[in-house]
Amino acid sequence: MVEIASVSPMSTIAATARRHKAAVRSSYDERSALLFVLPFAIVLFAVAVFPILYSFYISLYSLRLTRPNRVPFVGFGNYVTVLSDPQFWEAVQRTVVFSVMAVAATAIIGLLIALLLNEEFPGRRVLSALLLIPWAIPSVANGLMWKWIYDSNYGALNGALLQLGFINSYMVWLGDANKTLALIANAFVWKEVPLAAILLLVGMKTIPADLYSAAKVDGADAVRRFFHVTLPALGPSFALVMIYETMMAIRHFDLFFLLTEGGPGDASHVVAWRIYVETFRNLSFGTGAAMSYILALATLALAYIVIRMLTRRV
């Protein structure tokens, strides 16, 4: 807004006029701006600056609530402990498997939904309103809903598969270590898909229509137009969806708590769950903080790499 305004000659005159008054105005503006922003700045400090610094500070100490009076400084000892623990790396592996499944499925299903809603047809408005339901409900409701669907004795999944003839007898779902991560990812995807679809739909709406008519004149059919016009033009929106959903998947905790508590065995023991167990069950705040710090840095690095990769290709 500001940039555009400064180009037009009218506002250049206004700017010159303002500069004369600036000496009088700006100190008042500075003061009122400060007052307006101050409460927000305090909150921002409390949420961003302070926790990051404090968390780093804690991660340098061996803080265990089981012995609150002795808190020795251990430097980077907690980081060494965490990073040299093979169980941590197994958790990292599970987080990666979960995130890849979840993000890929979210992006693909989101894209299909966006393609559908980009068309004009009766009932489209109703459909896009209903699409918000999974996004809006509490993750706890989502968790208990899927836990009940997956229930091995009375759940809907077994019932439906049996009635449709896909299985001959009821099966164990969440309790099967080979299926757990995929089933949790499915519940995650169901809730995340609406946002992905909305963001991709916005991206599609900004593609100029003459790109399509040009492609049509060149004889490109609908499939070709999708791969040569829609997909390349969606690059930035796709990047946004992938980054956002990756960040959400890596940090995801609620469903692991509600559906499996890390089980069966260690099958769904991901990094986020490990941070919770280490901090609030083992009461080892130092290593918990070190692990959260590693997770936060990994998230940042990953976001950066994805942005670099996708912007270079486009």
Place this chain on the structure above:
Amino acid sequence: MAAMDDSVPIAPSRGRAAKGAGFARTGRAILIAASSLLLLGYILAPMAWLVSSSIQSEREIVSKPPHWIPHEPTIGNFAAIFASRESAVTYETRRSRDPASGGFIPSTAKNLLPSLANSFIVASLVVILNLLIGVPAAYAMAKIRFRGRQASIYGILATRVIPDIALVVPFFLFIRNLGLLDHLSSLVITYLAVTVPFSVFILINYFESLPDELDKAARVDGCSRWQTLTKVFLPLATPSIVAVILFAFLASWNEFLLALMFTQTPQSQTLPIVIASFTSDFTISFSFINAAGVIAVIPPVALAIVFERYIVSGLTAGAVKG
């Protein structure tokens, strides 16, 4: 798929081309109808199963194969939630309450109503504080040039990248040292921290889309900065304010991780926490848990459907720059 329709016949053999276009149009209609139904099923089937099993009795919920549509629908589970306050449900009394099924109503059912109230109180306070803190800050960042403006905007961006699970350790120690564990205020403070940056983001976007001339005109007419904000910009900002109210409310209503850390007793537990405590108890009937789930789902679903436009525009505004 994006531009499958309006294929105008250019070829000289008009009859055949028109016929082809007709086929394409029917094909498109079938494809759209089929995928709409698929999408509808994908979204609604899990929810329908949740609702259907919430109105089944304990006896019916264990049928194999499941009754997709209840044969004997009952509101017993909901009645138990809303009646549980008058007489405490214990192991002895819960059977007499639903003799046919031996209803598995947990003794913690009486915590549901207070937790519903807690959720409403926390969400409302967070909404109000979001507006009080967010609106002036967003106005200043969008319309006033001052030192530190750029830094504040980067600060907002930074908060959106930090995982909430990484904030749990410092937040917990912070809240404990303030002596606020198990108080509703611990939730209000931390939810504020999580929601305010996004609210300011939406508001900045909106204020920036309003012309600077409004600001100048109001200032020339002798309005103070505060008057310019409250008398000129605020009345114009309704859509973004509705979006802020919705997002802050939904985020607080749905939040789980922080509430799990900070609340210990029914005096501060919110609805998600009480429901989560049911899911780990194997003696509780799933039909009862699902009834509690339905209650937790109704307010956000109603808001999402009624205010769909505001939510979508807020999400996209937040995404464009985030």
